[in-house]
């Protein structure tokens with residue numbers, strides 16, 4: 001990865017650098033996804049590869065209908081049932097997450113990162129950012145354990161504002177340190 005980043009910086013404008021990094025991320029994602037499928041004994045079929053490619057390129061969550069539209073735009077097609085089955089498989093392998101609030105599916109940006117993967121959804125620009133924090137999992141386990149429950153997985157979506165939308169709604173004033 002550092003090599004690619006350096007190439008981006010050398011070719012200079014900020015935009016070009018971003019594009020190169022973005023392209024690199026997609027390549028890494030497709031490769032990682034293929035590796036994980038293989039390791040779990042699944043074949044990398046053309047439809048699976050296609051859905052992985054579409055989600056890999058998407059910047060935000062896509063519904064199965066959105067995926068179908070993307071495929072049609074590229075003279076490709078898969079029926080709904082096939083798309084749903086592939087999404088189920090990719091979700092079970094944590095390669096894709098369902099983002100309930102956004103009503104769609106999104107590629108995992110933290111493949112192999114420990115702790116449940118969670119999403120922060122900006123109500124203004126709609127951006128979805130993923131993070132994982134194992135210590136948060138432990139705290140949650142302890143809370144429900146006191147209630148007599150044994151948690152195996154945690155799903156949390158945080159709704160609010162990303163920092164740039166927060167800044168523009170608050171005129172760049174940090175509420176914790178008002179003028």
Ligand SMILES: [Zn+2]
Pocket residue numbers: 094097107108109110111117130
């Ligand atoms: Zn993830």
Ligand SMILES: [Zn+2]
Pocket residue numbers: 122123124125126127161162163164165166
């Ligand atoms: Zn935002």
Ligand SMILES: [Zn+2]
Pocket residue numbers: 115116136137138152153154
């Ligand atoms: Zn967890």
